[in-house]
Amino acid sequence: MYPNPIQKLVEYFMRLPGIGPRQASRFVYTLLDEDIKTIEGFADALGELARTVARCAECFRGIEKKNSNSVCDQCAGNTITAILVVEKDQDLETISKTGLWQDAYHVLGGTITLLNEKTRVTDRIRALYDRLARRTKTAEKPIEIVLATSATTEGDATALYIERVLEPFVKEKKITLTRLGRGISTGTEMEFADPQTLKNALKNRK
Numbered sequence: 090m091y092p093n094p095i096q097k098l099v100e101y102f103m104r105l106p107g108i109g110p111r112q113a114s115r116f117v118y119t120l121l122d123e124d125i126k127t128i129e130g131f132a133d134a135l136g137e138l139a140r141t142v143a144r145c146a147e148c149f150r151g152i153e154k155k156n157s158n159s160v161c162d163q164c165a166g167n168t169i170t171a172i173l174v175v176e177k178d179q180d181l182e183t184i185s186k187t188g189l190w191q192d193a194y195h196v197l198g199g200t201i202t203l204l205n206e207k208t209r210v211t212d213r214i215r216a217l218y219d220r221l222a223r224r225t226k227t228a229e230k231p232i233e234i235v236l237a238t239s240a241t242t243e244g245d246a247t248a249l250y251i252e253r254v255l256e257p258f259v260k261e262k263k264i265t266l267t268r269l270g271r272g273i274s275t276g277t278e279m280e281f282a283d284p285q286t287l288k289n290a291l292k293n294r295k
């Protein structure tokens with residue numbers, strides 16, 4: 090057993106995606122060899138993250154906490170004509186860097202793994218449903234929903250699940266539902282798609 094502060098930090102690192110106990114303890118011992126200023130800087134950066142960054146209550150992107158705002162500037166605005174649904178924050182970053190998408194986003198926070206299991210992702214799909222129930226009331230024309238999940242088995246399963254949940258809106262012609270064109274090759278995660286491929290995929294959505 091490691092000394093207590095080490096064990097505690099190992100457990101925190103293990104909360105990160107893909108990090109097991111061995112790698113977590115490697116991180117901690119690496120930090121232990123750093124000078125005290127670096128370790129304190131690391132701790133401060135984490136504290137700052139918790140204090141100054143939050144998730145938009147509507148689209149779940151990371152936003153700077155200002156006063157008591159709970160939604161991002163985009164969601165605070167009245168008109169949303171299209172929503173791009175992405176798996177991860179990094180996907181949003183990749184796409185917004187290309188400047189190809191000016192409209193709203195919805196960040197799922199991952200993919201669906203097991204059907205019928207309630208997770209953060211299914212909660213956020215539920216939130217997308219509620220969001221559309223609110224937004225379509227005042228929208229002048231159908232809101233376009235573009236599913237930009239990865240071309241992986243999990244990404245496909247997630248897209249199918251969303252299609253099923255949002256079906257009532259499609260039937261009532263309150264939304265249109267499209268998926269990114271298959272410019273992105275099978276097995277590719279959005280995050281790693283290059284700008285030209287993304288551009289084609291967005292253009293060829295159907």
Ligand SMILES: [Zn+2]
Nearest residue numbers: 145148161164
């Ligand atoms: Zn937002």
